[in-house]
Amino acid sequence: MSIPEKLAAIRGLLEREGCGDCDAQGYTLGAMNPETEEIQHLPCETCNGTGLNSAYAPLLAVVREECQGWPDHYPCNLKIPGSSECSDCDNTGYTTRSWEGALDGELEGALIKAVSRLLAKMRAGMHFMSEYYKWSAVDDCLTTLLLRRTDDTREAAADALLAALEERGG
Secondary structure (H helix, E strand, O other), rough: OOHHHHHHHHHHHHHHHHOOOOOOOOOOEEEEOOOEEEEEEEOOOOOOOOOOOOHHHHHHHHHHHEOOOOOOOOHHHHHHHOOOOOOOOOOOEEEEOOOOOOOHHHHHHHHHHHHHHHHHHHHHHHHHHHHHHHHHHHHHHHHHHHHOOOOOHHHHHHHHHHHHHHHOOO
């Protein structure tokens, strides 16, 4: 599996993890609107209306980016008024970040930094300790693996994170 394919698999596992505090579209039931007597759906405060687990935002920022459409031609079709479909991003507004042309060590450092930020957020939010220890093991694994490797550390980092995500079930 190539590095872009591994990053796409990591992105898929992270995006599959829902918020838990709202529905899949990122909304919670709010108060009743007195004018229309309908219940308003408010954007979830936990995930900011994305429907994704906000703890994984640092990792998602490493493996995905906003869809740009075709380079030097058109923007993402979702950004064009009246358009509701984009084949480049499968209507999500995001594509997998390629990391081609990145400096040596840039992807690896970004992954370690993202996992460290995830751990800090978990410590602050008092998440389940078992979950914290799993991610702590991922952080240790990434650091140890990268210190020992002398060949392609980019591939080693992607392998370590993908294996850890698959082991913990997404």
